[in-house]
Amino acid sequence: MAKKEEGKVIDELTSSEYKYGFVTEIESDTFAKGLSEDVIKAISAKKEEPEWLLEWRLNAYKAWKTMEEPNWAHVDYPTPDFQDISYYSAPKPKPELESLDEVDPELLDTFSRLGISLDEQKRLSGVAVAVDIVMDSVSVKTTFKDTLAKKGIIFMSISEAIKEHPELVRKHLGSVVPVKDNFYSALNSAVFTDGSFCYIPEGVLCPMELSTYFRINESGTGQFERTLVIADKGARVSYLEGCTAPQRDENQLHAAVVELIALEDAEIKYSTVQNWYPGSKEGKGGVFNFVTKRAVAEKNAKISWTQVETGSAVTWKYPSTVLKGDGAIGEFYSIAVTNNFQQADTGTKMIHLGNNTKSTIISKGISAGKSQNSYRGLVKIAPNAKNARNFSQCDSLLMGDTCGAHTFPYIEAKNSSSHIEHEATTSKISEDQLFYCNQRGIDTEKAVALIVNGFGKEVLNKLPMEFAVEAQKLLEISLEGSVG
């Protein structure tokens, strides 16, 4: 392919518009900017929280103040000014909704533009999906709650859960990601405002996909949500989260914590389609996405993380699995696309503690524009973990000559019966491939889409059926028609 044509394709790819960049004009209740003990007390009071949780938050805040921002990731960004963020913002009036009629029409419109239906009658792609929707700091609507309740499944915002199931929340909150785990998990613990909570009782197979949709709307706010999913013995659940934010020139901070607990024989599949506003073509604005996600898998339990990451200006995210029980299985399937000035440092940690534990890592990075895309992953086999197995494959695809693709795997084996295989490749879309497609009548843009789709196939195949289509659409937006 001639340079000219290649340039054209890359131009098109990098000039696609972020289509979720609109702002909803909705009245909201937003705290003044700044972070202090008083702000935390105010958040806790606003949410009518029990005393133990306020204490927990204040302890986290104390710890956070002594911590330093991590700087080992392969990303470069200005440190957020933590006093220049509002830590609470909620659409007004405080939504305690009995039926859809009570939802602010602006809000309904927002979510319909995002392709999310709040109407339980209108099912996404014809398949039932229960959705919890979090706008800025609070959950605005959880669908199918009653249907799920019949099976004993609890699916609600974490604020509600704190009130209705305090014992469950108190027992598990912070048990997987300790408050002091890292800088951003400490910050989140201090100021989290909402998120989703999910509990699947023993032996129950959740009959539908559960989904949380996160939306940052207000300017000058951060989003600090907290998700807790517990699958009791033998339970099974598939969970999906999606994220978008308006187009703003400022950087907005998103620092979430997700904790998954899979008890004996349980299975949690957690899929993410992350499409926070990535910033403008010139690299202005965009969301800083600093997220801590971790799961514990007990005996014979299985955790499967699947992520399609296309958004955010800077991403710092390593969904991890602690394979605690014998025979536990951890999986991580990821596609991360970076374009323009985006930076992503993402990967996973598989910590093998139990015997006969098994983990699989498939990571596909696609870099275009002037972006930097890094895979960073840890496979750790503890001294007592016999017969642990890991297979990792990290592939990078480069488009254009101004981007970077990096691979930083860490492999620590402390047991002689470990078996670990790691492979990584980096390549570009070749001119021969493009000409071959052209000759078969497929134009260059579609050819790129076809090749990218093929490259990411092993991961796309792992997404829940209903969301695979959405994810492919997202890839299309990020790489302008890259997936057909």
Next chain:
Amino acid sequence: MSLKEKIISTYRSFEEAISSSSSINDIKDNAIKTFEEKGFPTLKDEDWKYTSLKSILKTDFCIVPSENKDIEIADIEKYFVDTDSFRAVVVDGYFSAELSTINTEKAIISSMKEAIEEKNELALKHISKIAPADNSMVALNTIGHADGIFISIPNNTILEKPIQLLHIATGISGETLVQTRNLIVVGKNCDAKIIERHQSLTENTILSNPVTEISVGENSYYYHYKIQNDVVSANLIDNTYVNQSRYSNAFVDTFSFGGNITRNNLSFFLNEENAVANLNGISLLNDSQHVDNFTFVDHRVANCDSHELYKGIYDESSKGVFTGKIFIHKDAQKTNGNQQNNNLILSENAQINTRPQLEIYADDVKANHGCTIGQLDKEALFFMRSRGIPKKEAKAMLMYAFASEALKNVKIEALTAQINKLIAAKLNVDIEFGE
């Protein structure tokens, strides 16, 4: 007083005694500042995440050893590979002309100190220009080395005989920090082979911190083999930095069998197009040995290749570390970089930490790395035993088969034979490998 403080105060007082202000002194002055600022690396340094020097640094090392004139050829003969060669011997950091065989018209093989004092042009041109000054161990060496080996191979020289570099630690000054500074400058269209070995003759704890800078000229082939088979009281932090010119091929092989803690910092800088870097290594460890191979290949320009293959076998409570960074700069298009790190863990208490890293800023490249950790093939072992081969021998043969791929760049027969013998000895078997 910590070792760091001792080093700094000792050399500061030396410096005050010397009033001259040559460029070499400027370099030393900066090195003191760097070392003062950074000190010895700790586990908090990302590059040293898996190797702790803490246990060694407790030792009250003598940092300015006296010259030992009592070593004779007979004491050290057995540490040379049995082949016709030139020899350069350094004792406790001082070049020994008596023990060396350096008479050749084809090349200069001399004391580093003399080369600098005699203002050898090439020595002055390259010294401290290849090794990164901001590295604390390099800085330490820059401050503390007394002497070393300087080799200059002029354009169009084919050296038929290898040069053997032997660094001896005698322990005459007790527990010693031995630092030598070596520089090897290879001209255009040359072919040269080097065998390097560090050997302690004492039970006193030794910490060697040599820095070797190598410049490989256009269209030359350069082979450098490191045999690491030291005694258990010896520790080594080897720092080797290679600059490559266009169409040059450089090979550095590191064979680690002995010693206590060994860290090999090995960097290749591909400065001109069509250069090829080759890095191979075998680590065969037991007891509580620790070997850390920290490799870096810097693809600075287009059309260069690098090939890296490291094999590790870890028994008992030994620990292996491998870091392989391939850095491909924006302009290094058409780079072909590949890297393999394969490991066998043979015991419950052995450990391996490996970090194969690709950092790529160019788009038209082919790069891959692979890494495996596993055990000896039980089926193969059973098969061999069922044909009457005793377990120990069968295991040894499988281990040799696993490791020997990394011997492919050894171009000196006597050296291959020697390495095969060392492997057999290490595995405690009476097998002639490589037949």
Next chain:
Amino acid sequence: MLKIKDLKASIDGKEILKGLNLEVKPGEVHAVMGPNGAGKSTLSAVIAGKDTFEVTEGTIEFQGEIINELAPEDRAHKGIFMSFQHPVEIPGVTVTNFIKASVNAKRAAEGKEDLTPGEMLKLIKEKAAMLELDRKFLSRSLNQGFSGGEKKRNEIFQMAVLEPTLAILDETDSGLDIDALRIVANGVNNLKSPNRSAIVITHYQRLLDYIVPDFVHVLFEGRIVKTGGKELAMKLEEKGYDWIKEELKANN
């Protein structure tokens, strides 16, 4: 159908085609033979529109239209198909998906709707049977891990699905065993019709036993220097190209 006049083409400033003339009429099969480096593969790539080659002079006319400036996909939409000497691998893209993309791209260019999944399936099944390809083959990644024979059969399979007006087979027979050769030739022959044509580029007259050409051309140093019938291919196989060189010298 295809008229090539005084075609000169070069790569990186080096001239490969040095004034080539060739006319292919509807329904005709032309064989192009020649020694290594004569410009055979360049000819097929230039007709298909590969832009690493620069056409410096002359014209390529296809169905009355000069196509020199057309993009490769536009040429494909007009009915030009080239079977690659070295088909490329596209990991993760199945044979079926690739063909779908290709067929629908062509239909879109013709202003037609996409085929329904049912129609597509029927078409693919029918042509796969002709090339003796089994279902598993269709769900494999395009050309990845294919044997040489499988790659070539896959090319002819795609040709059968796309039903081009002009098929160019670039050394499709090289490296094929006799069974694969028979299947490939059968695929080509099935496509024969009074309004379709083919250019068969080959080293060996063996293929011409199966695909009988109307004309045989000798390409030498970037020009067609001799044209004859099938007997010319036999002669080339037997005697090599030296006699052609001699003849050329004598004529000069």
